[in-house]
Amino acid sequence: xxxxxxxxxxxxxxxxxxxxxxxxxxxxxxxxxxxxxxxxxxxxxxxxxxxxxxxxxxxxxxxxxxxxxxxxxxxxxxxxxxxxxxxxxxxxxxxxxxxxxxxxxxxxxxxxxxxxxxxxxxxxxxxxxxxxxxxxxxxxxxxxxxxxxxxxxxxxxxxxxxxxxxxxxxxxxxxxxxxxxxxxxxxxxxxxxxxxxxxxxxxxxxxxxxxxxxxxxxxxxxxxxxxxxxxxxxxxxxxxxxxxxxxxxxxxxxxxxxxxxxxxxxxxxxxxxxxxxxxxxxxxxxxxxxxxxxxxxxxxxxxxxxxxxxxxxxxxxxxx
Amino acid sequence: xxxxxxxxxxxxxxxxxxxxxxxxxxxxxxxxxxxxxxxxxxxxxxxxxxxxxxxxxxxxxxxxxxxxxxxxxxxxxxxxxxxxxxxxxxxxxxxxxxxxxxxxxxxxxxxxxxxxxxxxxxxxxxxxxxxxxxxxxxxxxxxxxxxxxxxxxxxxxxxxxxxxxxxxxxxxxxxxxxxxxxxxxxxxxxxxxxxxxxxxxxxxxxxxxxxxxxxxxxxxxxxxxxxxxxxxxxxxxxxxxxxxxxxxxxxxxxxxxxxxxxxxxxxxxxxxxxxxxxxxxxxxxxxxxxxxxxxxxxxxxxxxxxxxxxxxxxxxxxxxxxxxxxxxxxx
Numbered sequence: 001x002x003x004x005x006x007x008x009x010x011x012x013x014x015x016x017x018x019x020x021x022x023x024x025x026x027x028x029x030x031x032x033x034x035x036x037x038x039x040x041x042x043x044x045x046x047x048x049x050x051x052x053x054x055x056x057x058x059x060x061x062x063x064x065x066x067x068x069x070x071x072x073x074x075x076x077x078x079x080x081x082x083x084x085x086x087x088x089x090x091x092x093x094x095x096x097x098x099x100x101x102x103x104x105x106x107x108x109x110x111x112x113x114x115x116x117x118x119x120x121x122x123x124x125x126x127x128x129x130x131x132x133x134x135x136x137x138x139x140x141x142x143x144x145x146x147x148x149x150x151x152x153x154x155x156x157x158x159x160x161x162x163x164x165x166x167x168x169x170x171x172x173x174x175x176x177x178x179x180x181x182x183x184x185x186x187x188x189x190x191x192x193x194x195x196x197x198x199x200x201x202x203x204x205x206x207x208x209x210x211x212x213x214x215x216x217x218x219x220x221x222x223x224x225x226x227x228x229x230x231x232x233x234x235x236x237x238x239x240x241x242x243x244x245x246x247x248x249x250x251x252x253x254x255x256x257x258x259x260x261x262x263x264x265x266x267x268x269x270x271x272x273x274x275x276x277x278x279x280x281x282x283x284x285x286x287x288x289x290x291x292x293x294x295x296x297x298x299x300x301x302x303x304x305x306x307x308x309x310x311x312x313x314x315x316x317x318x319x320x
Numbered sequence: 321x322x323x324x325x326x327x328x329x330x331x332x333x334x335x336x337x338x339x340x341x342x343x344x345x346x347x348x349x350x351x352x353x354x355x356x357x358x359x360x361x362x363x364x365x366x367x368x369x370x371x372x373x374x375x376x377x378x379x380x381x382x383x384x385x386x387x388x389x390x391x392x393x394x395x396x397x398x399x400x401x402x403x404x405x406x407x408x409x410x411x412x413x414x415x416x417x418x419x420x421x422x423x424x425x426x427x428x429x430x431x432x433x434x435x436x437x438x439x440x441x442x443x444x445x446x447x448x449x450x451x452x453x454x455x456x457x458x459x460x461x462x463x464x465x466x467x468x469x470x471x472x473x474x475x476x477x478x479x480x481x482x483x484x485x486x487x488x489x490x491x492x493x494x495x496x497x498x499x500x501x502x503x504x505x506x507x508x509x510x511x512x513x514x515x516x517x518x519x520x521x522x523x524x525x526x527x528x529x530x531x532x533x534x535x536x537x538x539x540x541x542x543x544x545x546x547x548x549x550x551x552x553x554x555x556x557x558x559x560x561x562x563x564x565x566x567x568x569x570x571x572x573x574x575x576x577x578x579x580x581x582x583x584x585x586x587x588x589x590x591x592x593x594x595x596x597x598x599x600x601x602x603x604x605x606x607x608x609x610x611x612x613x614x615x616x617x618x619x620x621x622x623x624x625x626x627x628x629x630x631x632x633x634x635x636x637x638x639x640x641x642x643x644x645x646x647x648x649x650x651x
Contacts, residue, residue, distance in 0.1 A: 037630075044505070054628065062630040069505030069625040076621035084627065169616035172548045216554045223606045224613045234606075238599060267582055270589045278596045285603050289610060296614040 003062070004034040005108070006087030006162075010077030011053070011095040012043040017200070018052040021097055022063070028101035029061055032108070036061040039081045040095075044071035075175040078156075082165055090160045098126070099157040100195040107159035107192065116164045116187035119150055119179055120157035120194035127198070138214050145222050146180035150191065153177065157194050161187075173213065177221050184228055231293035232286040239282035246275035327351055327358045328409030328484075332399035332494075333417045336368035344378060344385070346423040347415060353427070360385045362417075363403045366393035371417070397489040400497075404484040412484040414477045414497075421476050421513040428511050429478045437483050437506035440469065440498050441476035443515035460536050465499065465543070470510060472498050479506075486623075496539045503543045505623045547612050547619060553605025561598025567591035 007025055011018065022038070029036045038061055042050045053065045066080050078092055089111055093099040103120065110118040125132050135154055143149035153176050160182075168181050179189055226234055253268035329347060333340065344360065351358045362375050362385060372389060379385045388402055400414060411433060413426070421441055432439040458472055473495045483506050489497060498508045545552040568591040574580040582588050 058628070058630040064630060065628040067625040067628070069623040072622040080622045080624065169613060171612070171616045171619075171621050212555075213551065216551055217548075219554070220548075220550045220606070220609045223609060227610050228613075235603065238603060242596075242599075264583045267586075267588050271592045274589070274592050274596050278599060281600055282603060285607060289607060292607070292610055292614060 003037050003087050004089065005029070005032075005036045006039055006081075006085035006090050007036065007101075007104070008039045008041065008078060008081030008085055008090060008092045009095045010041045010043055010074050010081065010092075011045060011049050012071065012074070012077070013045045013047050013049060014095045015045070015047045015049045015052050017095060017097050018049060019056065020200075021095060021101075022056050024097070025101045025104075026061060028104050032105065034108075037085070037087060038063045039085055040065045041077040041081045042067045043074070043077040044068045073173060074156075075170055075173050078175050079170050082170075085162065088162050090162050090165055092156055092158050092160075094156040097200055098197050099155070100197060103157060103192075103194045104159075106194075107157075110190045110192060111159055111161065113190075114188060115190040116161045116185075117179060117182050117189045118159040119152070119189060119191045120155040121152040121191050122155050122196040123151075123193045124196060126196050134211065142177065142180065142214075142218060145218050146177070146183070146225060148180045148183045148189070150179045150189075152191075153179065155194065173217060174221070176214070177217065180221050180225065183225065227289065227293070231289050235282045235286035235289060239279045239286065242275045242279035242282060246272045246279055249275060324354070324356055324410045326409040327354065327356055327411055327413065328407035328481075329358060329360045329413040329415055330400060330403030330407055330484075331360065331362045331415050331417050332365060332396045332403065333362055333368060333371050334365045334393075334396055334399070335417070336370050337418075338370040338374045340371050340417045341374050341378065343415075343417060343419045343423075344383070346419060347426070348383070350423045350426050351413075354430075358384060359407070359409060361403045361406050362387050363399035364389040365395065365399045366390055395491070395494075397491055397494040400494050401488055401490070404487060407481070407484055410481050412479050412481060414475060414479075416475050421515050425511075425513045426476075426478075429476070429513070432509055432511045433478055433480065435507070436509040438477060438479040438498060438501045438508045440471060440508065440510045441474050441478075441513040442471040442510040443474050443476075444512045445515055457532055457536070461496075461499065461539070464536070464540055465502075467499070467502065469498055469508070472496060474513075476513060492535055492538065493542075495535060499539060499543065505625070547616070547621065549608030549612060550605040553601050553608060557598050557601035557605055559598075560594050560601060564591050564594025564596075564598055568595060 007029070009021065009025075014021075018040075025038055040053050040063065042053060042065060044067075050065070050067050053063075056063055058064075064084065066084060068077070068080070072080075081092065082090060089108065091104060091107060093101070099120070107118045107120075125135075135152075139151060139153050142153050156175070158178065164182060164185055164187055165178075168178070168184065170178065170181060174181055182189075223234060249268045249272035253265040253272060256265040256268060329351070331340075340362070348358065348360070360383070362371075364371055364375075364387065367389065372387065375385055375387045379387065386406065388406065390398070390402075403414075404412065411430065413429075421443060425441070429439045429441055458470055461472060462468055475494075477497065479501070483501055486504060487497065487500060489500065493500060502508050541552060568588070571582060571588050571591055575582050
């Protein structure tokens with residue numbers, strides 16, 4: 001059974017928020033005149049979140065509850081919601097009431113204008129500076145590294161065309177990088193300012209170990225993006241740099257050999273050999289990545305098709 | 321209480337001998353007491369003429385025995401996986417081809433399944449009459465994963481059908497089956513089983529058990545970093561690279577500014593080696609990420625317990641009878 005709009009909310013230990021959230025979403029979508037479904041994904045909560053979900057009315061708008069056997073993380077919860085959603089337009093949002101469902105019509109408007117992905121921007125963020133500042137740095141860095149400058153990657157409130165997001169592989173903690181990952185399919189991205197409320201109930205679920213994770217994940221995403229367009233390029237660069245270093249050291253050692261006693265050139269010769277071996281190693285890895293690409297290329301077809309469908313697209317997000 | 325219509329027994333056979341028959345009869349006798357049909361699936365890991373002949377004789381005698389045989393040995397994990405795919409029962413036992421635990425204790429395992437998804441038979445030496453202390457392997461695992469299992473490698477287990485359907489084990493993983501089940505969100509418990517034959521202590525050639533160490537590292541990597549290999553490799557790689565870079569910078573500065581010579585000592589070679597090693601580890605980790613990305617759509621991160629559809633009016637209150645209203649995860 002298809003519907004027009006799916007609203008996907010991952011929930012983890014949100015027992016106080018569930019009914020407020022449900023009421024807010026219902027109020028926001030009732031006047032839209034769309035056939036709407038709400039998908040609550042209970043990410044293995046340890047409190048009574050699931051029981052609270054069951055107590056909610058499950059018709060008009062229809063409500064489906066997906067319960068995980070154990071906590072699998074926010075990305076997995078979002079992916080489960082996306083996999084099971086039946087709408088043509090998908091909206092994801094946080095379960096902690098910091099996003100405001102009253103913003104949903106703005107997102108739909110942008111999608112109707114022809115954008116494939118609409119990203120919320122919490123321009124007036126209601127959190128402590130110790131969370132806002134690292135987030136700003138991270139967003140700037142993510143924009144620089146991935147080439148998709150989004151002002152607020154951390155905002156869960158986003159709208160997607162189902163055909164776009166259902167084809168994008170998301171795993172681990174990639175929900176922070178959805179626009180970057182989606183850029184595989186060259187979508188038209190819009191950003192809109194959204195309301196943001198301070199947390200009312202429950203505890204924030206983030207910690208400081210995020211910095212290492214975001215850094216490492218960023219490098220991963222960069223690699224994946226460059227790999228899926230030009231497999232082997234990054235390893236070619238490593239091989240080239242190492243080869244260059246090797247050549248310089250070799251020349252240095254030859255020069256030392258000519259000028260000084262024999263033993264003086266030994267160190268540079270060794271380093272030349274080391275860097276040379278790194279260069280060869282990288283070349284072989286590049287071949288390996290070509291092999292992986294060769295076996296995987298049919299999995300990328302959905303993105304290629306998406307790009308063909310809309311030739312005039314640009315990954316540059318516009319701020320509307 | 322769960323309903324049982326059929327009990328499946330998967331027996332991976334890794335050694336060829338004819339004495340599978342006596343064990344079969346003991347198992348059959350004990351499990352037959354439930355009054356439910358029992359199916360035995362023997363998976364022969366490679367050509368085993370003696371065992372095959374004995375089992376075929378059983379089968380021809382009308383016993384509920386199914387014999388699957390690999391043309392060449394693929395290991396116990398592959399045998400288990402194949403057995404699980406063939407098992408049609410509501411509960412699936414895994415048992416040893418020869419008796420290692422007292423068969424009379426098997427019903428205790430089945431009873432414990434009322435509150436768990438997988439029950440492991442913890443082998444207890446009967447002559448000492450008390451549970452043995454957790455072995456080094458189990459202690460290491462328990463510290464690493466925060467579990468409290470005492471006999472992870474016991475091959476006597478019973479599980480609900482959905483556990484058997486979801487588990488795919490390969491390589492050495494049959495040893496960690498309870499951990500894999502835990503990682504997928506299943507409840508695992510242990511029940512004491514009087515053991516008639518304890519596994520023999522293996523002769524060791526090295527002071528450290530290398531294969532055990534490798535197994536622990538493998539399972540740690542597998543459970544923690546299967547879909548995020550770069551978190552694992554990246555940590556090592558960047559640490560080595562940073563050390564090497566700092567060391568190299570220091571050496572080069574010392575040479576240029578203070579004129580400390582670099583020849584006659586291996587310092588610069590060592591520091592460069594660290595840089596090279598760091599880059600190699602990082603590259604391998606990134607290749608791992610590419611593989612993970614490539615297969616991301618095939619490996620699900622989440623395990624659905626149940627989906628409540630809007631049409632469902634009545635709901636299961638207790639975990640016990642989820643089978644009626646819930647839609648279990650797509651296999």
